[in-house]
Amino acid sequence: MASIKLSREALIHNLDIIAHQVGGKNKIAVVLKDNAYGHGAVMIAEAASQYGIREAVVRLEREADEIAEYFDNVLILGDMPTLPKANYSYVINSLDSIEMFSEGSRVELKVDTGMHRNGVAINELEVAFTRMNEKGLTCVGVMSHLRASDTLSSEWFWQRRNFDEVKIKASLLAKKYGWEPRFHLSNSAGIFRSAVCKDDMVRVGIVLYGCLEMEKTLPQPEVKPVLSLWGERIATRILKKGERVGYNGIYEAQNDEVISTYDLGYANGLDRLASNCFVTPEGIALRGRISMDNAAFASDKEELLIFNDANHYARSVGTIGYEILACLDKDLKREWID
Incomplete structure (x- = not known):
């Protein structure tokens, strides 16, 4: 989940x-x-x-x-x-x-x-x-x-x-x-x-949550992001060279590769503009178009870190961390990890 x-x-x-x-x-x-x-x-x-x-x-x-x-x-x-x-x-x-x-x-x-x-x-x-x-x-x-x-x-x-x-x-x-x-x-x-x-x-507000961004010439408080977003694996397959994944097939495999879908989509707050262009903090690429309830990544991990810094994710879609955080699905499970 x-x-x-x-x-x-x-x-x-x-x-x-x-x-x-x-x-x-x-x-x-x-x-x-x-x-x-x-x-x-x-x-x-x-x-x-x-x-x-x-x-x-x-x-x-x-x-x-x-x-x-x-x-x-x-x-x-x-x-x-x-x-x-x-x-x-x-x-x-x-x-x-x-x-x-x-x-x-x-x-x-x-x-x-x-x-x-x-x-x-x-x-x-x-x-x-x-x-x-x-x-x-x-x-x-x-x-x-x-x-x-x-x-x-x-x-x-x-x-x-x-x-x-x-x-x-x-x-x-x-x-x-x-x-x-x-x-x-x-x-x-x-x-x-x-x-x-x-x-x-x-x-x-935003500084409390560790996502404050200020111009480089201004003081840079060393705050830490509080939130990380994780997806759970739904299914895994080998995407053959030349095959395409997701709606409209906007990603085509250049070689055989492992692809898994995870249980997050734009209904949960993943901006659809990140389709086919976002890479997770662990270097795992998002493949194809984000769907309403799931997204495909080049991974077979059971649990996948999507982002641990909303500002990093926001840059992939040309917006700000505030918007990414505020749009996260209220029904997603939230838990303290330390």
């Missing part, structure tokens, strides 16, 4: 690097949205909690319900509260959305500091605080998001300055209503752009 294997040693190694960089584990919020980037939200939540992490970030309220028992607070990025809960906080992404929140909700105001995707404008801060108060909300956080922290440019500095301005203005407004919000801007790449962490909390 195809499976995902997780390395607890790699996860702890990555958390140690993050904690050292930001000045302590108490500042870390682990991003567990979209099934913890394919790793398994509950498994990562439990391990992070055992390490001492008390904050998590998800996209939906139902995701929060799955992992809430492990944390003091769960930040929900893209959903509305059904009923306000003491250990959930919800992101406000626009002025108009404030009216949709239930009285008594704990909210964190997102401010647009340059991403130009979600958030209120800096000049809308006073209006936003007034509306939150009138609606009976409690503002427990003010946040923003970096758009280019993994590239060498002036944009990280520009957004950092904008957020520092936001912090000054928002702190004065919050004091007026008796609120003491936390302030957080940094994502995975952002925490390595400065030796001093100015945020009350950092939201770490």
Whole structure:
């Protein structure tokens, strides 16, 4: 049976690097949205909690319900509260959305500091605080998001300055209503752009899972991939010289060779664009076109390592590791290997 294997040693190694960089584990919020980037939200939540992490970030309220028992607070990025809960906080992404929140909700105001995707404008801060108060909300956080922290440019500095301005203005407004919000801007790449962490909390996703990629001129944290993907052999045959394998026969054997099918396909998260061009970390070539539920490799191993670094696999299809991880089948078996 195809499976995902997780390395607890790699996860702890990555958390140690993050904690050292930001000045302590108490500042870390682990991003567990979209099934913890394919790793398994509950498994990562439990391990992070055992390490001492008390904050998590998800996209939906139902995701929060799955992992809430492990944390003091769960930040929900893209959903509305059904009923306000003491250990959930919800992101406000626009002025108009404030009216949709239930009285008594704990909210964190997102401010647009340059991403130009979600958030209120800096000049809308006073209006936003007034509306939150009138609606009976409690503002427990003010946040923003970096758009280019993994590239060498002036944009990280520009957004950092904008957020520092936001912090000054928002702190004065919050004091007026008796609120003491936390302030957080940094994502995975952002925490390595400065030796001093100015945020009350950092939201770490891809670096937690060991697949952060930054331009070579920037700091290169030595994190380790947590996830590896494995397939189990279905059938083996000798593909004769001149014979073709799979749909449309896009691979033709140049000599007699051993071919096996494994129980993974594009329904499980193998990108079809990797057909006939991907080579595993052990040097085993994928032969022919990836099917919905299986793929052929030049191997007769009972269990085959497909990849142990999502970034390596992603390069074969011209995308990023985030996409590969997020598309992994939630029903695949997941297990710790150390």
